[in-house]
Amino acid sequence: MKSNFRDLLKLRSVRRVAQVFFFSLFLFFVVISDLRYLKGYPASLFLELDPLVAFATAITTHTVYMGLLLSLLLILPTLLFGRIFCNWICPYGILHHFIGWLMGKRRAEERERIEANRYKKLYSLKYVILIGMVVAAVCGSLQIGLLDPICLFHRSMTTAIMPMLNIFIPSSVYVRQYFHMGAWVIGFILFFLVGMNVLIPRFFCRVLCPLGAFLGTLSSFALWRIDRDPDKCVDCDLCLKSCEGASDPHTQLRKSECFVCFNCVEDCPEDAISFKFMPPLKREITAPMVPARRALLGSLVGVGFFAFGRGSGKTDRDYNKKVIRPPGSVEEKDFLDRCIKCDQCIRVCPTNVLQPSLLESGLEGIWTPILNMKLGYCELNCTLCGQVCPTGAIQRITIEEKTGMGPFAEEGPIRLGTAFYDHGRCLPWSMETPCVVCEEVCPVSPKAIYSREVTITKRDGNPITLRRPYVDPALCIGCGICEHECPVTDEAAIRVTAIGETRSRERRLLMDGGVTSSVRGLEKRQR
Amino acid sequence: MSANPDPSETQHPVQEAENRISRREFMVRAGATGALLAGAAAAGRALWKPDHFVPGFQAEKGLQLANYAPEVSKVLPSMAIAHGQDHDSTVRAAIGALGGMSRFIKRGDVVMIKPNVAFDRPAALAATTHPEALRAVAKLVIEAGAAKVFIADNPINSPAGCFLKSGLRQVANDLNLELLYPETNSFSPLQLEGEVLKHWTFFHEPFKKATKVIGVAPCKDHNLCHASMTMKNWYGLLGGRRNQFHQHIHSIVSDFALMMKPTLVVLDGMNVLMSNGPTGGRLSDVKHMGTVVAGTDMVAVDSYGYSHLLERDLAELTYIHKAHDRKLGNKNWKDTLYKEVQA
Numbered sequence: 001m002k003s004n005f006r007d008l009l010k011l012r013s014v015r016r017v018a019q020v021f022f023f024s025l026f027l028f029f030v031v032i033s034d035l036r037y038l039k040g041y042p043a044s045l046f047l048e049l050d051p052l053v054a055f056a057t058a059i060t061t062h063t064v065y066m067g068l069l070l071s072l073l074l075i076l077p078t079l080l081f082g083r084i085f086c087n088w089i090c091p092y093g094i095l096h097h098f099i100g101w102l103m104g105k106r107r108a109e110e111r112e113r114i115e116a117n118r119y120k121k122l123y124s125l126k127y128v129i130l131i132g133m134v135v136a137a138v139c140g141s142l143q144i145g146l147l148d149p150i151c152l153f154h155r156s157m158t159t160a161i162m163p164m165l166n167i168f169i170p171s172s173v174y175v176r177q178y179f180h181m182g183a184w185v186i187g188f189i190l191f192f193l194v195g196m197n198v199l200i201p202r203f204f205c206r207v208l209c210p211l212g213a214f215l216g217t218l219s220s221f222a223l224w225r226i227d228r229d230p231d232k233c234v235d236c237d238l239c240l241k242s243c244e245g246a247s248d249p250h251t252q253l254r255k256s257e258c259f260v261c262f263n264c265v266e267d268c269p270e271d272a273i274s275f276k277f278m279p280p281l282k283r284e285i286t287a288p289m290v291p292a293r294r295a296l297l298g299s300l301v302g303v304g305f306f307a308f309g310r311g312s313g314k315t316d317r318d319y320n321k322k323v324i325r326p327p328g329s330v331e332e333k334d335f336l337d338r339c340i341k342c343d344q345c346i347r348v349c350p351t352n353v354l355q356p357s358l359l360e361s362g363l364e365g366i367w368t369p370i371l372n373m374k375l376g377y378c379e380l381n382c383t384l385c386g387q388v389c390p391t392g393a394i395q396r397i398t399i400e401e402k403t404g405m406g407p408f409a410e411e412g413p414i415r416l417g418t419a420f421y422d423h424g425r426c427l428p429w430s431m432e433t434p435c436v437v438c439e440e441v442c443p444v445s446p447k448a449i450y451s452r453e454v455t456i457t458k459r460d461g462n463p464i465t466l467r468r469p470y471v472d473p474a475l476c477i478g479c480g481i482c483e484h485e486c487p488v489t490d491e492a493a494i495r496v497t498a499i500g501e502t503r504s505r506e507r508r509l510l511m512d513g514g515v516t517s518s519v520r521g522l523e524k525r526q527r
Numbered sequence: 528m529s530a531n532p533d534p535s536e537t538q539h540p541v542q543e544a545e546n547r548i549s550r551r552e553f554m555v556r557a558g559a560t561g562a563l564l565a566g567a568a569a570a571g572r573a574l575w576k577p578d579h580f581v582p583g584f585q586a587e588k589g590l591q592l593a594n595y596a597p598e599v600s601k602v603l604p605s606m607a608i609a610h611g612q613d614h615d616s617t618v619r620a621a622i623g624a625l626g627g628m629s630r631f632i633k634r635g636d637v638v639m640i641k642p643n644v645a646f647d648r649p650a651a652l653a654a655t656t657h658p659e660a661l662r663a664v665a666k667l668v669i670e671a672g673a674a675k676v677f678i679a680d681n682p683i684n685s686p687a688g689c690f691l692k693s694g695l696r697q698v699a700n701d702l703n704l705e706l707l708y709p710e711t712n713s714f715s716p717l718q719l720e721g722e723v724l725k726h727w728t729f730f731h732e733p734f735k736k737a738t739k740v741i742g743v744a745p746c747k748d749h750n751l752c753h754a755s756m757t758m759k760n761w762y763g764l765l766g767g768r769r770n771q772f773h774q775h776i777h778s779i780v781s782d783f784a785l786m787m788k789p790t791l792v793v794l795d796g797m798n799v800l801m802s803n804g805p806t807g808g809r810l811s812d813v814k815h816m817g818t819v820v821a822g823t824d825m826v827a828v829d830s831y832g833y834s835h836l837l838e839r840d841l842a843e844l845t846y847i848h849k850a851h852d853r854k855l856g857n858k859n860w861k862d863t864l865y866k867e868v869q870a
C-alpha cells in the first residue's frame with residue numbers, strides 16, 4: 001500500500017511537469033505564429049486537438065476539417081481516465097490553476113480552502129452554456145468559440161497580450177506595432193476571468209467552460225476514477241483542500257467534475273483515496289447534474305441567439321460593407337458555421353490587416369476576422385491565414401488559387417471586395433495636387449488602378465498636368481493596399497467595400513464575374 | 528504602567544498621558560507634513576512651464592548624414608557598364624572596371640548595403656533587388672575585408688515577407704550579413720536642406736556603425752516618376768508618411784541625391800521591369816537586358832539606365848534634370864569617365 005502511495009505522489013509531480021510543458025508549448029505556438037518563425041510548425045495544434053471544436057463544427061458542417069481529426073487523441077484518454085485534459089493539458093486551465101493557487105489562502109486557513117472547494121450548484125451552469133451553444137450550432141451558428149478555453153485564450157493572447165508586450169518592449173513581438181480593434185474588451189474579459197479566481201478558485205473552469213462540460217459529459221463513461229475507501233475515511237475533508245474541480249472526493253465523487261489532478265490522493269492523511277479501475281457505481285455521481293428546465297432554458301437561448309442574429313439581417317441583405325473576409329473565406333453563412341473566433345488568422349497575418357470584429361458582422365460574428373485597411377492590407381503572395389485556420393472558415397488555398405495563376409487562370413483571382421474612389425477627398429481629382437500612390441502600390445498586373453493624364457487650369461490661372469486615377473473593377477481584387485497607402489489617412493480617398501467578393505454569388509458586382517476577354521488580354525501598358 | 532494594560536484596568540491619568548503627544552512625536556509628524564508640502568511646492572516650481580506653445584509648429588532638429596563618397600579619381604572611371612550572362616561575373620566585371628572593390632572598401636570597414644525590397648515579390652518579377660545581385664556585391668565586399676555587412680530596407684509591404692520572398696533573407700543567412708528590420712526604435716529624424724525634403728524620420732539604425740554605404744538597386748518602371756533606379760532606391764531609408772512624397776515626386780527623388788552620398792551604387796539591369804511598375808506582377812513585364820552598371824555618380828548611372836535599359840527618352844525624366852541642375856551629378860554620362868566591358 002505504501003509503495004502505491006509513493007507512485008501516485010510521483011504522478012502529481014508528473015502532472016506538474018506536464019502542466020509546464022503544455023503551457024509552454026501553447027505559448028511557443030502563439031509566438032511562432034509569425035512569418036519570420038513559422039517553419040511548418042503545427043501552430044494550430046491545440047485548436048485542432050480541441051474536441052469541442054471538432055464536435056461543434058461537425059454539427060454545423062457535417063464534416064471534420066483536416067487536422068480536427070486529431071481531437072480523437074483527446075477523446076480517448078477522457079473516456080479512460082476522465083477530464084485529465086482540464087488539469088494536465090489545457091493551457092487556460094493551467095493558467096487558472098496557477099492564479100487560483102497564487103490567490104488562494106495558504107496553510108493558515110485550511111478550513112477556508114476546504115470550503116472554497118466544495119461543489120456549488122452554480123457549477124452546473126457550464127452544462128447549460130454547452131447546451132445553448134450546441135443548440136445554436138444545430139441551428140447553424142457556431143458560438144462555442146466565445147467561451148471555449150483554447151479559442152478564448154488564443155484570442156486573448158493574440159489581440160490583447162502580445163500587442164501589450166510590444167507596447168512595453170518595442171519590436172519584441174512585431175517589427176511594427178500591431179493594433180487590434182476592441183482589444184481592450186478582450187483584454188478586460190481576460191482580466192475579469194482571471195481575477196474571479198479570488199472569489200471562486202478556477203471560476204472559469206468550474207462555472208463557464210463549455211469544453212469542460214463537454215469533457216465532463218464524456219468522462220461519465222471513464223473506466224478509472226478517484227475513489228474514496230469509506231472504511232478508511234475519517235471524514236476530515238482534507239481531500240478538499242486542494243481539489244481543483246470541486247468534485248466532492250470526500251463523499252460520492254462527482255465524476256464529471258473531477259479534473260484528475262491527484263491532489264486529494266496526496267492530501268488524504270489516511271490513504272483512503274486512490275485512483276481505481278471501475279470502482280463501485282454507488283460511490284459516485286456518474287452524470288453531470290443539470291436541472292431539465294434550465295437545460296431547456298439554455299436551448300432556448302441558443303435558438304434565440306441564432307434566430308435573433310439571423311433576423312438582424314447582417315448575414316443577408318443588410319450585410320455590412322466593412323465585413324471584408326480574409327482570402328479563401330467561405331460564403332458568409334458557411335463562415336459562421338466554421339469560424340471559432342480563435343483569431344489565429346489575426347495572429348499570423350503579416351500586415352495587421354485582420355481584426356476581430358465586434359458587431360460589424362452582427363451578433364453571430366463577434367470576434368470573427370475582418371479586414372481593416374487602415375491598419376493593413378492583404379498581401380498578394382500570402383495565404384497564411386488559410387494555412388493556420390483549423391476549421392476551414394478560411395480554406396487552405398494556394399498562392400496560385402488566390403491569384404488566379406497557372407491552372408486557375410480561367411477562374412481568375414479571389415476577390416475580397418472592390419475599391420471605389422471618393423473624388424471629394426482625392427488629391428488629383430479635387431485638389432489640383434499630383435499623387436497616384438494608389439496606382440503605384442496596386443499589386444496586380446496589369447494594374448487595376450490606372451490613371452489618365454489631364455491638364456487643368458489651377459485656381460491661380462496656371463496650368464498643371466497631373467494623373468487622375470480610376471479603378472478597373474474587372475481587375476481589382478480588393479486587397480486594400482491602395483486604401484492603406486492613400487495619403488488621406490483618416491478616411492482614405494479610395495476605399496474597399498465588400499461588394500464584388502468572389503466567395504458569394506449574391507455579392508458579386510460584374511455580371512460576367514469580372515473576367516472579360518478584352519481585359520484578360522490587355523496588352524502591356526506603354527506610356 | 529504595565530506592558531499590556533488590560534482595558535478594564537485603564538485609569539484616568541493614563542488616558543490623559545495617552546491623549547498628549549510628546550515633543551518628539553510632534554516634530555516628526557509636523558516635519559513629515561511640512562516636508563511633503565515643501566517637496567510638492569519645489570516639484571511644482573521645477574516643472575512649472577509659464578509659456579504656451581503652438582502645437583505642430585515647434586522647431587525641429589535632426590541628424591546629418593555623413594558623406595560616404597570615395598575620393599574623386601582622375602584616372603579610374605566613375606562609371607562602368609558590364610554586359611554578361613549571370614549576376615556574379617557581370618557584377619564582378621563592372622566593379623573590376625572601376626578598379627576593384629578595394630578602391631571602395633578597406634579592411635575593417637562596416638558596410639551598409641541598401642537593396643530595394645519594397646514589395647513582397649519573388650525575384651523573377653524584377654520588382655526587388657535580385658538576390659544574386661546582392662550576393663555578388665556582398666561577396667566582393669567581404670573579399671575586400673569588410674568587418675561587418677548590414678542589409679536594411681524599410682519596405683512598403685510587410686518587412687518580414689519582403690525579405691523572405693524576395694530571397695534576400697537567404698543571401699543574408701548564407702553570407703552571414705546582418706539583416707536589420709525597420710523596427711520602431713530604428714528611426715531618428717533627419718535634417719536636410721532639400722528642395723522639399725527638410726525634416727523626415729529616417730532609418731538610422733544601420734548608419735550608427737556603417738563606414739561605407741552601397742546601394743544595389745533594380746532597374747524598373749514606375750507609374751508616377753517613370754523609373755525607379757539607384758536614386759529612388761534611397762526612398763527605402765525613410766519612414767513616416769512617405770505617401771506624401773508623390774505630391775512632389777521629382778523634387779523628392781532629386782533630394783535623395785543630396786541626402787545620400789554613397790560609396791558606390793550598383794544598378795542591376797540583368798532583368799529589367801519594363802512595365803506595370805514599380806510592382807510588376809507578370810513575367811511578361813520583365814525583359815532580359817544582361818547589363819550591370821556600377822558607379823559613384825548616381826545621376827550618370829540612372830541616366831544610362833533610363834535611356835539604355837528602360838530604353839526611353841531621358842528628356843521626360845524630370846528628376847534627373849533637377850539633380851543635374853542642382854549639381855548633384857552628371858546626367859550626360861558619356862561626358863564622364865566611364866568604361867564598358869564584357870563579363
